[in-house]
Amino acid sequence: MHLTFLRRTETGPATFSVTDTKLGARTSTLHITLSQNDRNGGVREEVAGYITVSNFDTEDGPSMVTGFNLTPAPAPGGDGSTPVDLARLVRDGKDGTWSRFEVPFTSLRTASRQIEIYTPREMEKVRRGFVEQWVRFKPYGQVSRWTDETLGFLVDMFPMMLETFDTKPWKGAGQREEKDELRKYWYPTVLLNVEFKKRLPKEGVEWLYSRVHTKMLENGRMDLDIVVLDQAGDIVALSNHVALVVGAERNTSERGSNGNGSAKPNKL
Numbered sequence: 001m002h003l004t005f006l007r008r009t010e011t012g013p014a015t016f017s018v019t020d021t022k023l024g025a026r027t028s029t030l031h032i033t034l035s036q037n038d039r040n041g042g043v044r045e046e047v048a049g050y051i052t053v054s055n056f057d058t059e060d061g062p063s064m065v066t067g068f069n070l071t072p073a074p075a076p077g078g079d080g081s082t083p084v085d086l087a088r089l090v091r092d093g094k095d096g097t098w099s100r101f102e103v104p105f106t107s108l109r110t111a112s113r114q115i116e117i118y119t120p121r122e123m124e125k126v127r128r129g130f131v132e133q134w135v136r137f138k139p140y141g142q143v144s145r146w147t148d149e150t151l152g153f154l155v156d157m158f159p160m161m162l163e164t165f166d167t168k169p170w171k172g173a174g175q176r177e178e179k180d181e182l183r184k185y186w187y188p189t190v191l192l193n194v195e196f197k198k199r200l201p202k203e204g205v206e207w208l209y210s211r212v213h214t215k216m217l218e219n220g221r222m223d224l225d226i227v228v229l230d231q232a233g234d235i236v237a238l239s240n241h242v243a244l245v246v247g248a249e250r251n252t253s254e255r256g257s258n259g260n261g262s263a264k265p266n267k268l
Helices: 086-092 110-114 172-176 179-184
Strands: 001-007 015-022 028-037 041-054 098-101 114-122 130-137 189-196 207-213 221-229 236-245
Touching: 041 189, 110 114
Parallel strands: none
Antiparallel strands: 001 041, 001 189, 015 028, 028 041, 098 114, 114 130, 130 207, 189 236, 207 221, 221 236
């Protein structure tokens, strides 16, 4: 699945338009757009995507175990040698270095209220360049389960890379800002690609692990690579993003006429 986020969306009704681009025996491709009405009675096309679908149950072809492992291995649990105890995370809120991550400024990032995140505490000091997390789906405060339908939400939800770092890696003005000033930033996704590698059980799963790498942040543009694993360590999904770092006021300001999707050419 490839998605391009053309304009910011808003809470309210939206229209999905679906076009059969290619219908095939092994794979089919759909072109999908999401649009919303603006205050002037026009229509804004806000997300465009191509989705290639296949049937996991009828796929046929060679398979191979590649020996893939996460490097470094996920942070251990309480005794330093065993995996994190997810039941203990729920009961005590922590296990070893792992503890509940409270996403800051949820009034601005309302989608983050729908998940429960646990991360290793030493991540800020040691593991710059990636974050890792165990996540439960908790829509409207009620514990639910991850399903094939909600995986797309998970790959776009993680502790913001910049908010797990101190200010030292920043260049320019970023070095002069205090941690409580990081709320000035908004991290809109520009491009999102995701490949679903494994079907989840029909009843869903309570926990999924994801690790997010960023290789470079330059002039407000960064890359993100995400791998999602289940409790057995099997790859469930792979994803990569291009995201921007812009002022938070860009997420709440009035919309301008620039880039309104009217298909009218600009005068040079």
